Amino acid sequence: MTPITPTAPDRAAASEARKQRIRDAALSLFSQFGLRGASLDAIADQAGVSKTNLLYYFPSKKKLYISVLQQILYTWLEPIRAIDAEQSPEAAISHYIRIKVELSRDHAQASRLFCLEMIQGAPLLKEELQRDLRALVEEKSKVIEGWIASGSLLPVDPHHLIYLLWGTTQHYADFAVQIEAISGKTLADPEFFETTINNIQRIVLGGLLPRSNEA
Amino acid sequence: MTPITPTAPDRAAASEARKQRIRDAALSLFSQFGLRGASLDAIADQAGVSKTNLLYYFPSKKKLYISVLQQILYTWLEPIRAIDAEQSPEAAISHYIRIKVELSRDHAQASRLFCLEMIQGAPLLKEELQRDLRALVEEKSKVIEGWIASGSLLPVDPHHLIYLLWGTTQHYADFAVQIEAISGKTLADPEFFETTINNIQRIVLGGLLPRSNEA
DNA sequence: TTTCGGTTGGACCAAATGGTCTAACCGACT
DNA sequence: AGTCGGTTAGACCATTTGGTCCAACCGAAA
Numbered sequence: 001m002t003p004i005t006p007t008a009p010d011r012a013a014a015s016e017a018r019k020q021r022i023r024d025a026a027l028s029l030f031s032q033f034g035l036r037g038a039s040l041d042a043i044a045d046q047a048g049v050s051k052t053n054l055l056y057y058f059p060s061k062k063k064l065y066i067s068v069l070q071q072i073l074y075t076w077l078e079p080i081r082a083i084d085a086e087q088s089p090e091a092a093i094s095h096y097i098r099i100k101v102e103l104s105r106d107h108a109q110a111s112r113l114f115c116l117e118m119i120q121g122a123p124l125l126k127e128e129l130q131r132d133l134r135a136l137v138e139e140k141s142k143v144i145e146g147w148i149a150s151g152s153l154l155p156v157d158p159h160h161l162i163y164l165l166w167g168t169t170q171h172y173a174d175f176a177v178q179i180e181a182i183s184g185k186t187l188a189d190p191e192f193f194e195t196t197i198n199n200i201q202r203i204v205l206g207g208l209l210p211r212s213n214e215a
Numbered sequence: 216m217t218p219i220t221p222t223a224p225d226r227a228a229a230s231e232a233r234k235q236r237i238r239d240a241a242l243s244l245f246s247q248f249g250l251r252g253a254s255l256d257a258i259a260d261q262a263g264v265s266k267t268n269l270l271y272y273f274p275s276k277k278k279l280y281i282s283v284l285q286q287i288l289y290t291w292l293e294p295i296r297a298i299d300a301e302q303s304p305e306a307a308i309s310h311y312i313r314i315k316v317e318l319s320r321d322h323a324q325a326s327r328l329f330c331l332e333m334i335q336g337a338p339l340l341k342e343e344l345q346r347d348l349r350a351l352v353e354e355k356s357k358v359i360e361g362w363i364a365s366g367s368l369l370p371v372d373p374h375h376l377i378y379l380l381w382g383t384t385q386h387y388a389d390f391a392v393q394i395e396a397i398s399g400k401t402l403a404d405p406e407f408f409e410t411t412i413n414n415i416q417r418i419v420l421g422g423l424l425p426r427s428n429e430a
Numbered sequence: 431t432t433t434c435g436g437t438t439g440g441a442c443c444a445a446a447t448g449g450t451c452t453a454a455c456c457g458a459c460t
Numbered sequence: 461a462g463t464c465g466g467t468t469a470g471a472c473c474a475t476t477t478g479g480t481c482c483a484a485c486c487g488a489a490a
Contacts, residue, residue, distance in 0.1 A: 130396045
């Protein structure tokens with residue numbers, strides 16, 4: 001009943017598992033050395049399969065790379081999709097920051113690969129960015145403008161707000177080494193994790209300058 | 216009288232110029248493809264010299280890479296050095312943001328190379344980060360704490376404030392493609408440049424939430 | 431038991447790559 | 461003119477790399 005493919009059902013499952021193992025290894029190496037810098041030998045090695053076998057599942061290096069990127073992209077844009085006009089701006093932004101810092105902690109490699117691709121000029125994602133991401137950002141900008149119009153948010157350019165949130169939160173994944181070198185802490189440390197979220201929320205929502213009582 | 220080296224003086228100048236041309240080409244390619252991803256052939260080509268000649272000036276790929284990185288590092292940490300206790304926090308932070316966004320505009324490649332190196336785990340810079348950068352950040356954190364103690368700044372963890380400033384400003388260099396895909400603008404556009412600075416300053420200093428008059 | 435399609439890996443290949451060797455070049459000083 | 465040290469490049473090399481080919485394997489259906 002279960003078999004959909006002509007061969008045994010667990011055959012397909014095992015195959016998919018293997019593919020995922022390869023994708024995982026690829027993510028690990030691509031996120032460290034980039035598309036050109038990572039070799040198929042190394043990826044196959046880390047995945048525990050032969051290079052030929054890797055090329056059986058993914059017909060070329062580029063196809064493998066794209067497959068990995070594609071898998072990331074969805075997860076990556078999820079938090080911003082969650083923003084909606086029904087929430088208060090405080091709740092929405094607070095929540096967004098938390099989710100994004102969680103992503104930086106749990107999917108740091110994915111964040112780095114995404115960053116690498118951007119640095120390189122996003123040769124493989126540019127189109128998608130221009131179409132989907134742009135529309136998504138436009139949509140959420142409208143929400144932010146609504147908040148501003150209703151007086152529940154101080155006036156700010158929605159795009160720059162979004163960039164600031166992206167930049168700040170991803171920084172903890174992409175520059176993890178730097179942060180560890182300076183703070184001696186990682187997001188894996190629960191206390192540092194909470195402090196991080198807390199401080200970003202405080203700065204973005206409340207600002208740094210005290211309301212002057214003078215003048 | 217002028218000759219310091221045994222050979223003619225302009226000989227050394229021409230030599231240094233060539234070295235710089237090579238470093239420039241190297242920056243351009245390393246910042247795009249990383250240490251492994253960029254080839255000496257391509258670098259020599261872009262610099263307009265033969266590969267052998269490149270290897271005459273820089274005895275190995277790694278040495279060249281380090282030379283480029285070294286040259287960046289100083290420029291990169293300059294803005295944070297400029298922060299001092301005499302300024303008002305508002306002036307210091309405003310100025311820092313402006314300088315940093317200027318760097319993102321004028322030295323985007325350097326920013327990206329630095330980012331790449333961090334992503335990779337900073338194998339060549341880790342030591343320096345742990346020593347010099349850490350000390351520098353510690354010093355400036357003291358300044359920020361002073362501001363907080365004197366009541367001219369709301370309480371915030373200095374480290375996280377610094378990370379937020381770094382992340383936000385560098386984002387405009389490292390993710391330039393993404394920003395262009397969404398906003399259709401670049402920092403090269405003077406209006407966009409000023410809007411960027413203005414918005415970051417406003418969010419960081421003033422915060423987003425209006426002071427509630429209720430309750 | 432045979433066969434068949436999906437699967438696996440060792441041998442192999444052409445191109446690219448980091449780096450060496452050697453010969454020639456060139457301007458300055460004798 | 462000759463030579464000397466800094467400079468330049470073409471030929472060459474060993475290794476790595478992305479990718480192909482072919483032979484073998486393996487579990488299930490006939």
